[in-house]
Amino acid sequence: MKEDILYHFALGTGTHDFPALFGDVKFVCVGGSPSRMKAFIAYIAEELGLGSQGGDYPNICAGTDRYAMYKVGPVLSVSHGMGIPSISIMLHELIKLLYHAKCSNITLIRIGTSGGIGLEPGSVVITRQSVDATFKPQFEQVVLGKTIIRSTNLDEELAKELMQCSKEINEFNTVIGNTMCTLDFYEGQGRLDGAICLYNEEEKLQYLKAAYDSGVRNIEMESSVFAAMCNLSGVRAAVVCVTLLNRLEGDQISSSHDVLVEYQQRPQKLVGYFIKKSLGKV
């Protein structure tokens, strides 16, 4: 191609110098919410001693409201919205961006929120395997109308390194466990409080307990395609999500705003510490 337009980033090789803008990137952190990813870049800048004078970080994707992207030193922070399709678009364009920028040895980490199973709210789960709604470690990708099965394995060494970081921080409960990735927040996760619900509490609990017994410790909506695409692209990747509630005890996220904000900082703290340590700054 003469030019590659990354439409959902509002960036293109014909209009932007990718090696100059992104060539030094080594760590990419992604998460659903644009404001959380902005908060993360400010946090990591401070941690790495790269804080800007005004404390403000421009949105590199300011030309669109599909995603937001921020950069400081070797760290890129990108939002991906909610659900497999939304993160999949972002990852296609991110992987092309890193390729055009000639980046190498990238570590890609999703820092997100999730519902926990059998864990105290606020616990952090580092994903061993991302599993589907039948607890299998696979992702079904539809290509030209045909379904292909892809592996959702994540980097075992990286998960262990992150677990070690959490031990060193010693501020919150962290476990390594399987993460169930669903296409839906309500019916797909067995919630009883959606607009549509055709099962009862007993069936819900049976399902969630079966998930727990298979090794699932939390549920979210992006990890399977994230793992599958990182696998195919040869990128070292991890998923680190905080649990906002214990699904065995309820469906609604009813903790106070302040408590939820503090929970959401935990994956940032853990991954921030990991990056510092990787750079020899701990």
Place this chain on the structure above:
Amino acid sequence: MKEDILYHFALGTGTHDFPALFGDVKFVCVGGSPSRMKAFIAYIAEELGLGSQGGDYPNICAGTDRYAMYKVGPVLSVSHGMGIPSISIMLHELIKLLYHAKCSNITLIRIGTSGGIGLEPGSVVITRQSVDATFKPQFEQVVLGKTIIRSTNLDEELAKELMQCSKEINEFNTVIGNTMCTLDFYEGQGRLDGAICLYNEEEKLQYLKAAYDSGVRNIEMESSVFAAMCNLSGVRAAVVCVTLLNRLEGDQISSSHDVLVEYQQRPQKLVGYFIKKSLGKV
């Protein structure tokens, strides 16, 4: 439930008076981009003679960055992000919101963007049926790990009324056709320019031509679950999307910013005219 927290709207029945805030809503328009849905509320306010003095419309969901919501008179405008999971979360919470507000006789219209097949870019497609990647008018919903098939029929009368409106405006090409809804923008839609691509141009064109022959005129990523959930909830619904390119001629969205902005106003114009006409203001 004592209280219902619509977490992704940052609204709750314990903190907000839903009948007072939303009881008069008759038309709900939804679209992917928050800034586009903000532009739509300003446009419809002007059209209905309900424009605010300062011309600004507060975001009702200002407490979160998951979705944006705006209201003027009987019209609610809500963003839904990209993909089936993202719009599905929004629709669950929207349907609960309308229920708590005791709204009745709602018309719900998705105004979006799409890739066209065999149409001049800028053409508007009113969806007859939303079909899956194998061209079947169905949506597979996973519930507690089991797959359920749901119908994706849309309101035929409403589609005809919208077509009549387009004839009366007479400003751009509009057709009624099937809309293919995919889980992915790149591989799922046969694009050759994604980070991962395991097929060639011939296979791509074969697939898109088969889609055209089955009646598909455009491809997007939300209509199937939108149709399925509106069906189940008894809400009169339509999908009106502009085509940003002709997929038989390419994959990249390379029209100029100004041309794309004008294209994106077409569904807004059409649906704005329909609302005015429904309210007897044409």
